[in-house]
Amino acid sequence: MTDTHVPATLAEFRDEFLELPEADRLELLLEFANELPPVSDEIAAHPEMAERVAECQSPVYIYIEVSDGVxxxxxxxxxxxxxxxxxxxxLAQGLTGLTADEVLAVPNDYPQSIGLTRLVSPLRIGGMTGMLMRAKRQVEAKR
Structure with a gap:
């Protein structure tokens, strides 16, 4: 896979996973789980603004803001x-701060590239892909 369109932060995250023995990658994923940035006060007060990610079995909601192209x-x-x-x-940490064009250029197969496909179910990888695709769709609609 080429790094042509993988933004630096997402490439760094991918490399962190791939440098670990496969057995240790879930531990890193759990570290990311503990670092999910809190949503803004506005989103917290108006959860209806966020979109449910139907591809995820768990209730996951995302909301994309584009301000001054960021x-x-x-x-x-x-x-x-x-x-x-x-x-x-x-995704929240890796996409935040990018331009709309940079987000839209993230490869759709990024979730398959981080070395977790043998450790988590295809359904879960599909959920991450769903999050990425919905994020891209929201960016496209808001830029």
Missing amino acids: VTMHATAPPEAPTTRGFASI
């Missing part, structure tokens, strides 16, 4: 769904 991704995922929460955290 993207901020807000995501919520329940603590009892640490895998999903970890994926949401990777």
Whole structure:
């Protein structure tokens, strides 16, 4: 896979996973789950603004803001769904601060590139892909 369109932060996250032995990668995912940035007060007060990610079995909601061409991704995922929460955290941290064009250029297969496909179910990887695709769709609509 080429790094042509993988933004630096997402590439760094991917490399962190791939440098670990496969057995230790879930632990790193749990660290990301604990680092999911809180949503803004506005989103917290108006949860209806966020979009449910139907591809996730857990109730995951995302909301994209584009201000002056810069993207901020807000995501919520329940603590009892640490895998999903970890994926949401990777994307929220990795997409926030990028331009709309940079977000739209993130490869759709990024979730498959971080070395977790043998450790978590295809359904969960599909959930992360769903989060990415919905984020891209919201960016496209708001830029």
